[in-house]
Amino acid sequence: MSFIKTPIKGMPEHLPRDMAVREFVINRIKENYGKYGFSLIETPAIEHIENLSNREGGENEMLIFRIMKRGEDLERAVETGDPAALCDCGLRYDLTVPLARFFANNMNALSLPFKALQVGSVWRADKPQKGRFRQFTQCDIDIIGDHSNLAEIELVSATAGMLHELGLGDFTVRINDRRILKAMAAAAGFPEDRYGEVFVILDKLDKTGVDGVRDMLAAGGFSAGSIDAYCGFFSGGGKEARSSCSGYFAGRLDGVLPEGILSGLDEIMRSAGKIMNGGDIVFDPSLVRGMSYYTGPIFEIALADTSALSLSVAGGGRYDEMIAKYTGSRTPVPACGISIGLERIITILKDRIDTNAGKDSAVYLIPPGADSRRLEELFIKAKKMREEGKRVMISPKNKNMKNQIDRLLELGYAEFIELAPEGEKTLNVKG
């Protein structure tokens, strides 16, 4: 049997320096969201295949890592000759499906509205490629049981606060609403059964511009009148025009959009905008987001990168209909969340964070054959130093001590003491 030393393709390994940054960022995220009243929960990595393949997960459902049945169940499944029957569960591809199931299963034990924070791995069997992993970490906050836009305001404010605290204050929140997307398509006169296609095309506006969208719609055989009317919604104005969505539409959606939706979105923008620390929040009528389960406001947050490219780091929205599918009740359960991609934030922060700052530490190097009584004294002394909070490494001295010290300097150790035969000898090391 051969042993394979490389990880499965596309799966990440985190070395000490990388992990120190991850821990630093994750702890800040937990702390910050904790101050907004979000409570950590955790769900299993493995979910029923029925829940993962329920057609709410969009393209992610094609990327499931499927787990085989076990024991007699597997034997019976093999006999059927149907490969689909071999699998009964899979690894979660996001934290929203598990949260909806978790809430339905535990709702009687939870305080409502329930403000959940999750930090966990998700898995997608994507084609491995540079910078895209098949196991990665999502940080999700969700508010379940609040139908008012207090939920959206708190989600956006908390995430803005978190980005600010991490030193990522230069960001833009773009906001839209699923119902506005539908109203624009209705106002343009597209047939309702083809809205999905229209949104897939609209989603490419960032890359192709309005003219590209126009061409793709024409290629799709939509009527010229509809295309003209539709594209008119996306040609308007700069940042100023996008600070209010009531203003943006100026009555153009009257009759196709229920009252209160535009003003509700404006309220979110105004309230969240007041506490943004340098970040921005704007209405973006072309924001689509892929998941089919969204029912109301949707948002996406992008950082102004040093390379002047915008980099999406978070996204989310309201999904008021998903949880009732798990509770089995007819009563809808309002829900709303934001998901942050940890790896993107870490890529940006990794060279900025000094994880060793303020850490008092020392290394004791032990040459071969050191006197055992002196060693015992060292153990006792080191124990005391550790109890006082100091980081103390006791390590055999390598033949190539220079290389050993260089590596330990990278881990943040500054003080090096050799337990030489004549006594402790502090080494003169340049950090």
Add this chain to the structure above:
Amino acid sequence: MSFIKTPIKGMPEHLPRDMAVREFVINRIKENYGKYGFSLIETPAIEHIENLSNREGGENEMLIFRIMKRGEDLERAVETGDPAALCDCGLRYDLTVPLARFFANNMNALSLPFKALQVGSVWRADKPQKGRFRQFTQCDIDIIGDHSNLAEIELVSATAGMLHELGLGDFTVRINDRRILKAMAAAAGFPEDRYGEVFVILDKLDKTGVDGVRDMLAAGGFSAGSIDAYCGFFSGGGKEARSSCSGYFAGRLDGVLPEGILSGLDEIMRSAGKIMNGGDIVFDPSLVRGMSYYTGPIFEIALADTSALSLSVAGGGRYDEMIAKYTGSRTPVPACGISIGLERIITILKDRIDTNAGKDSAVYLIPPGADSRRLEELFIKAKKMREEGKRVMISPKNKNMKNQIDRLLELGYAEFIELAPEGEKTLNVKG
């Protein structure tokens, strides 16, 4: 398609109160081991099936959650008609196999000796039963690249320090050595190809006593002389006799055990024993441990439970031959580790820890139709309080406010303010 609200059988869900305890304990463990110079690393949850089924994992290899191949690989495998061909990877069942692979893959980037800390989920497809989960968390520390018993001393000391810091100072470390186990079997004259069977029987001594071991060996057809000689090794003395293993054997293993092994074990006990804070370390000639990969000292740590039962919380040992199988080199890479079962520690601690201690917090309850300008003022005020470190929950006021407040009291909130039409109104709530 039906939605299932219960988790997969045997998979844990962690609610807010449970998670707060877990976070508290995990953070203390990380902090404590960090002070001993262990660096956090992380490996993927998924490993090559070849590495998981390499016959080093003992019974765990029968408990693998196997993951199906994907895309064309799956299609080709289905055509073969062989169910074993359908799987190319699986979920890890421990953190030692992934660490060995990780080290072999990254050794040029790591400082030697490499002191690794891992906190991560592992999965075992055990039959679900009360108190045993199919996804659970292990905390492992390992020292790779140190052949001296400095490694064992540091592992045991660091774990003793961690238990002490968690308020679990009343523990016993039992220590033995794989080579001593073999020497006892050799001295008793058992045939070498049946040592494995003998150790499986010896492993039951805790439950059956020496007489039970004697009966099982007889049932196995071993010679009476060998059984007598073997059982003689386990009849000796109380705690006093077990404080030194050289003393315990008093020359009885001369000729079957290389020099230095007994004195090396005594050195570990003496050095670690000096810094144990109330914990104990004793030699236990009947300690076996199941994994076949151990090559030297092995240990197990048990807590003196309130119910006076001893509860094993950690175990480990030296496995000098495993890593070379991944590096592919003939040079052995010394390695030694201890694994802690987080769930056991949490079971004991969960009622002792006040995770809300010292947290300043407040809840603002918002009645329906609250004035939006006053709400905006509240958002700004809450932002400031959060920046100053306070936990602030802003939540719609439920119809059943008493129930709402009771649940929030459980989450540690103490101060409740209603945004009433006439202004902020502090509620008189008894915690």
